Amino acid sequence: MLTQLIERLPLLKGLLDFAFPPLCSGCGAYFDEPAGICPECLEAIDWYDDPFCLTCGDFVPRGDSCSRCGEDSFLLFPGGNYTDPLKRAIVNYKFHGAMSLAGVLSERVIGCFESRILGLQPTLLVPIPLHPGREHQRGYNQAAVFAQALSRLLDLPVEEEILHRIKKKKPQARLRKSARAANVRGVFSTDPEAAAHLAEARLLLVDDVVTSGETVIEARRTLASSGLRVVGAISMAHGL
Template identity: 35%
Template structure:
């Protein structure tokens, strides 16, 4: 039987106070009725031309292409039909995502989702049948207390009327963190890590899936999950992420 992610714990009161005071922008601390104020969004969340299949930032001159791709994706196409990233993984989003991921800063969720929703609408990304989060291992769940990607996925799925079920994708073994590994080592590190819940595979067969993660670095985790889904009979797979790091 698949393990259900635990309900996200509420941040401790002292943590909330230290992270940000109510009514202030989480970035510049100006008084604001939003977690990230309009001025900071204008400065740090401007749309960027991105690769169609890995969301890496592209030079502005490629924006005229119908489906622009980076050199890496042209040489070795990934198993994604589309990849959409809301922002670059740099100030202030890197710090905000770290707070959301490791410090239970759930008050940042709506601002992060607003950025992703805007990027999806601007990109014209097709609506999938399922929106599924990248699963965590049991060890990582115990360590963090909740799956940050599932917290984002279930809220976005509710907004867009999509199906979202944390029991459909499994992380069948605990693997080392991807950070710090070279590209080849990252691919080997996630090989064989994921699976579709065998008793429920029929629910995904013939459907379109979007995978949601907070940060996309090399893409190897999302690519491996996409391959697993395609092997299980899924028709197409997209990747939706809050932030994309610079291409390696």
């Protein structure tokens, strides 16, 4: 509606561009497209072609589970490697509201992994929640925005009531690997009443960036303790 209005009013568009110049979220160059990231940056992103097993830390070139981990497999379907320009685009997405990136990344992830994701027979998307204080400060949960974009492509509902963040954690990137698991222990809780209604559900966790994987592993552990089944995870980026 607003876009249509702006298209009919070139002067207004000119003024808006002057006040909020449309810039590529990856490189900062002027880029007047709704995608929010320019073709050069899309080309420069180191995209993943295989899911990654969060249990053993190896790529899984085929199948619904990791051959090494079997039943204990936990597959992550990531967009690209968490390096520039994707890293810069995601930082802009998180902190400056460059929301259009969710659309571009969801199309890439589903375009690449759709049949393997559907092979896990997911029924619900569950975004990793922010601490309520942090969400209030930022105005939105970036993982939930990404989950909504995935929801349209996979035709799966988004469930935001089942998983809650009850504690803030220190940023994982500043910690040694051994300290990361301890840092996320107990940060989530589930609502037992909501869990009772979802006993048959097959959940896919959604986060913006997965590094060591401790956060999504802890979310899965918390959901499993309420009898809920997580079948995999999707992220915009993955990096160690």
